[in-house]
Amino acid sequence: AQKITQTQPGMFVQEKEAVTLDCTYDTSDQSYGLFWYKQPSSGEMIFLIYQGSYDEQNATEGRYSLNFQKARKSANLVISASQLGDSAMYFCAMREGGRNTGFQKLVFGTGTRLLVSP
Amino acid sequence: GAVVSQHPSRVICKSGTSVKIECRSLDFQATTMFWYRQFPKQSLMLMATSNEGSKATYEQGVEKDKFLINHASLTLSTLTVTSAHPEDSSFYICSARRGLAGGTQFFGPGTRLTVL
Numbered sequence: 001a002q003k004i005t006q007t008q009p010g011m012f013v014q015e016k017e018a019v020t021l022d023c024t025y026d027t028s029d030q031s032y033g034l035f036w037y038k039q040p041s042s043g044e045m046i047f048l049i050y051q052g053s054y055d056e057q058n059a060t061e062g063r064y065s066l067n068f069q070k071a072r073k074s075a076n077l078v079i080s081a082s083q084l085g086d087s088a089m090y091f092c093a094m095r096e097g098g099r100n101t102g103f104q105k106l107v108f109g110t111g112t113r114l115l116v117s118p
Numbered sequence: 119g120a121v122v123s124q125h126p127s128r129v130i131c132k133s134g135t136s137v138k139i140e141c142r143s144l145d146f147q148a149t150t151m152f153w154y155r156q157f158p159k160q161s162l163m164l165m166a167t168s169n170e171g172s173k174a175t176y177e178q179g180v181e182k183d184k185f186l187i188n189h190a191s192l193t194l195s196t197l198t199v200t201s202a203h204p205e206d207s208s209f210y211i212c213s214a215r216r217g218l219a220g221g222t223q224f225f226g227p228g229t230r231l232t233v234l
Contacts, residue, residue: 043209045225091161106223108161
């Protein structure tokens with residue numbers, strides 16, 4: 001079974017609009033971490049935002065916010081006021097195990113390609 | 119964010135040769151680095167976890183003798199693709215974990231390997 005599911009292969013949004021990229025996850029661990037990365041056409045993976053499973057508040061970083069719904073096991077990324085430079089692949093990833101465990105592997109979803117139009 | 123570099127960014131080699139890719143954390147020490155492989159239009163697949171001063175931990179299905187990993191210092195890990203073949207052509211990305219267990223992974227810009 002997929003541990004990280006991104007059901008939107010592609011998304012379109014107009015400049016200055018907000019967009020939500022979906023991510024659901026599957027784990028039996030109580031302690032885990034969720035990440036979003038952006039991969040532009042250049043290939044580099046850019047860290048955007050992190051949410052810990054015990055964090056009570058949704059993470060926010062500038063125009064990025066993570067809509068964390070633990071009971072639904074979803075961690076959607078919300079980009080507000082989209083910019084042309086936001087066009088890229090976006091990957092959701094999960095780290096299982098707590099911060100003090102040695103099990104630190106990231107498992108990635110299949111990604112969502114976002115295209116921002118003028 | 120933290121800076122991780124990779125060198126080279128692109129490499130083209132002949133079948134049967136070996137290629138070394140370097141991954142450096144430029145502004146922090148990384149006891150753990152990770153090597154990923156990404157095929158076109160696909161997600162990242164973890165190949166191995168590289169720990170400074172010890173042997174790398176390889177994921178199932180990854181040949182340790184073919185993909186040699188050396189993490190000689192707290193800022194440098196290398197991946198050597200030995201006796202490369204066309205099917206090894208891929209985008210290889212490293213990441214370095216900042217801080218202790220649980221720290222965020224920061225990624226290098228990737229290396230595109232083409233084996234002729």
